[in-house]
Amino acid sequence: xxxxxxxxxxxxxxxxxxxxxxxxxxxxxxxxxxxxxxxxxxxxxxxxxxxxxxxxxxxxxxxxxxxxxxxxxxxxxxxxxxxxxxxxxxxxxxxxxxxxxxxxxxxxxxxxxxxxxxxxxxxxxxxxxxxxxxxxxxxxxxxxxxxxxxxxxxxxxxxxxxxxxxxxxxxxxxxxxxxxxxxxxxxxxxxxxxxxxxxxxxxxxxxxxxxxxxxxxxxxxxxxxxxxxxxxxxxxxxxxxxxxxxxxxxxxxxxxxxxxxxxxxxxxxxxxxxxxxxxxxxxxxxxxxxxxxxxxxxxxxxxxxxxxxxxxxxxxxxxxxxxxxxxxxxxxxxxxxxxxxxxxxxxxxxxxxxxxxxxxxxxxxxxxxxxxxxxxxxxxxxxxxxxxxxxxxxxxxxxxxxxxxxxxxxxxxxxxxxxx
Numbered sequence: 358x359x360x361x362x363x364x365x366x367x368x369x370x371x372x373x374x375x376x377x378x379x380x381x382x383x384x385x386x387x388x389x390x391x392x393x394x395x396x397x398x399x400x401x402x403x404x405x406x407x408x409x410x411x412x413x414x415x416x417x418x419x420x421x422x423x424x425x426x427x428x429x430x431x432x433x434x435x436x437x438x439x440x441x442x443x444x445x446x447x448x449x450x451x452x453x454x455x456x457x458x459x460x461x462x463x464x465x466x467x468x469x470x471x472x473x474x475x476x477x478x479x480x481x482x483x484x485x486x487x488x489x490x491x492x493x494x495x496x497x498x499x500x501x502x503x504x505x506x507x508x509x510x511x512x513x514x515x516x517x518x519x520x521x522x523x524x525x526x527x528x529x530x531x532x533x534x535x536x537x538x539x540x541x542x543x544x545x546x547x548x549x550x551x552x553x554x555x556x557x558x559x560x561x562x563x564x565x566x567x568x569x570x571x572x573x574x575x576x577x578x579x580x581x582x583x584x585x586x587x588x589x590x591x592x593x594x595x596x597x598x599x600x601x602x603x604x605x606x607x608x609x610x611x612x613x614x615x616x617x618x619x620x621x622x623x624x625x626x627x628x629x630x631x632x633x634x635x636x637x638x639x640x641x642x643x644x645x646x647x648x649x650x651x652x653x654x655x656x657x658x659x660x661x662x663x664x665x666x667x668x669x670x671x672x673x674x675x676x677x678x679x680x681x682x683x684x685x686x687x688x689x690x691x692x693x694x695x696x697x698x699x700x701x702x703x704x705x706x707x708x709x710x711x712x713x714x715x716x717x718x719x720x721x722x723x724x725x726x727x728x729x730x731x732x733x734x735x736x737x738x739x740x741x742x743x744x745x746x747x748x749x750x751x752x753x754x755x756x757x758x759x760x761x762x763x764x765x766x767x768x769x770x771x772x773x774x775x776x777x
Contacts, residue, residue: 359716359726360551364558366565367538371716371726372554373546375709381452381547382713384444385459388542388721389535390437392508392650400480400515401531403436404523407480409443410434411472414465416458418472424458431710432458436513439650440721446710449548453557459543460561463536470525480520487514491596491762492642492661498586499598499760500648503655507580537567542720546712580653585770588762595667595763596659599674599773601755603647603654606722611649613739613747614656618645620686620694621677622658628677629658637673639666651722656751664764671759679775682752686744695736702732 360372390402411418425432430447443462445455488494497512504510514520543562545554604611622629622645633643640662648655662670686694705711706729719727727735757773 358551359728361720361726362555364538364562366563368558368562369542369720370554370558371542371544371720372549372551373712373716374549374551374554375547375712378548378709379448380446380709381449381455381545381549382444382446382709383452383455383459384442384542384544384713384717385463386542386544386717386721387441387443387536388439388540389441389531390439391511391513392438393535394508394511394531397519398527398531399511399519400513401523401528402441402535403513403515404476404480404520404528405532405536406434406436406441406443407476408468408473408528409462409466411476412467412469413461414467415461421458421462424454428454430455438509438513442714442717444710444713452549452553456545456557457561463541463562464564464566468525468529468532473523473525473528477520477523480514481517484512484514484517484520491590491592491594492659495596495598495659495760495762498588498762499600499657499758500655502583502586502758502760503600503657504580504653505583507578509650509653510580533567535567538562538565540567542717544713544717544720546716547709582758584756584758584772585768586758586760587765587768589764590762592763593663594661595664595761595765596661597667597671597759597761597763598657598659599671599757599759600655600657601751601757603649603656603751605652605654606649607651608654610743610747610750612735613743614647614751615698616686616691616694616736616739616744617681617747617751618647618656619698620690621645621681624697626693628681629660629674632677633660633662633670633673637669639670639673643670643674664766667761667763667765675757675773675775678752682748682775685748686741688741691739691741691744695739698736699733703729 358374363369394401410421425445428447428451430445432445434443443459445459447455501510604614621627622643629643633639640660643660645658658674660670719725752775759773
């Protein structure tokens with residue numbers, strides 16, 4: 358049973374009681390991410406996320422960690438390009454203490470000057486760690502190439518300089534602009550009673566935070582595309598992403614694109630995995646992905662391979678995309694992909710954290726609830742004609758962008774299109 362309501366203080370609340378589990382997942386989702394940052398604010402959304410763990414009027418940073426750790430729970434947060442989530446997973450006995458902690462962090466974080474200066478060092482180390490992880494860093498390089506000059510294109514973590522230069526006033530200013538009840542969703546999924554949840558929300562989220570009259574507008578300008586980007590590094594592998602425009606969150610063709618991405622590089626039986634890894638042994642990791650946002654999307658393929666195998670791997674990727682564009686998909690393939698997607702979704706939704714996230718993301722993107730049955734129906738309704746149309750939208754007459762990091766003897770800057 359799904360319940361949605363808005364408190365008299367403007368907070369949207371989503372509840373999904375699940376009697377068959379013993380755990381509960383609580384999430385506080387704020388629609389503030391890196392795309393909401395101006396050029397001189399890079400990394401602010403992520404910095405705010407860190408500071409909400411660094412002490413409140415009631416709890417020190419250590420006590421915030423201990424409250425969840427001492428009951429064997431999980432407590433963390435994540436900053437996305439379009440939102441930030443704070444979540445707690447515990448057994449249901451600790452529902453009240455968990456909701457009280459999230460409310461305390463939301464309403465009464467101190468943003469202590471000393472903690473902020475220490476956290477600068479922590480985040481700079483996080484940036485350095487990420488910089489030393491090329492299979493993750495390449496995705497940032499790729500997004501920067503695909504969405505250059507657009508807020509979606511810059512790093513969520515910010516830069517060493519932007520983090521070093523941030524002040525307490527800067528962080529509080531960003532917090533005050535985006536953290537308010539009308540811009541926040543509180544979600545609970547797991548073992549609890551609806552009446553209990555409503556009562557606890559009323560008890561702990563009874564205040565109004567922020568000014569709902571502030572108009573938060575994201576930059577909707579068209580990004581600039583950089584079609585070839587290479588970062589020379591002394592690495593054993595070339596890590597690269599190749600891709601083109603995807604679809605935005607509200608595009609009806611997104612279901613067919615999910616099928617396309619799954620068939621191409623979403624599993625061990627996918628065309629890219631079988632072609633590049635299994636048949637020719639050129640890589641360990643290869644997959645396709647689709648990053649979807651409010652106003653645009655990016656479709657891409659990642660591969661990590663040795664410098665000697667780079668050109669051949671790229672050739673095989675292009676070949677598999679060309680085959681899809683030219684020949685489409687068989688009835689058996691589309692049936693197999695649909696079965697894989699539905700089974701994968703069903704297994705994922707056994708996790709209360711996944712259920713909680715599922716509720717929040719659908720509310721932010723579509724303003725509605727999608728049940729398992731609803732999603733299965735969307736998947737089943739995709740036809741081969743839908744698949745062909747999406748193949749044409751993604752691949753036909755589209756120039757591909759390539760971003761790479763590693764050691765390349767020669768960088769090929771020729772324009773890259775599919776042959777069809």
